[in-house]
Amino acid sequence: MRLRAIAHSRTGDKGDTANVSLIAFDPAEYSRLEAQVTAERVRDHFAGIVTGGVVRYALPQLGTLNFVMRGALGGGVTRSLALDAHGKGLSALLLDLEIPDAEG
Structure with missing residues (x-):
């Protein structure tokens, strides 16, 4: 299943650093998020985007889990040539991360 089934996300950015929060819809799902969504998995999921x-x-x-990602914004929002490489785009991408469903 994808994270968007059990969580939503908020983001912020400063310079070349993105701050992405993953928030469980149901507090009972938090332990599942904590076990499945590690910094390493997030880094792998953002390979090619996050350089730090x-x-x-x-x-x-x-x-909530909060991820601080350095080198995530192509040099910074005002320097990047990418369209919406910050904020909403990164949170949507995080919510596409696959985790095992409750049975798996």
């Missing part, structure tokens, strides 16, 4: 490191911050009280 990815750090994950867990916020269990909010049912």
Whole structure:
């Protein structure tokens, strides 16, 4: 299943760094997100887009994982030639990440 089935996302950007939060619709799904969506998986998922490191911050009280991705915006929003390479585009791409469904 894709993450969008159990979570939504919010994003922000500053310079060449993107900040992407993954928020469980249902707090009961948070532990599943925490187990399946690691910094390494996110880095692999964004291969070719993110050129720097990815750090994950867990916020269990909010049912949220926050990912800080360096080198994610083609040099920065104002320098990039890509159309909407920031914010909404990155959150939509994260929500396409596949994880096992509840039975798998």
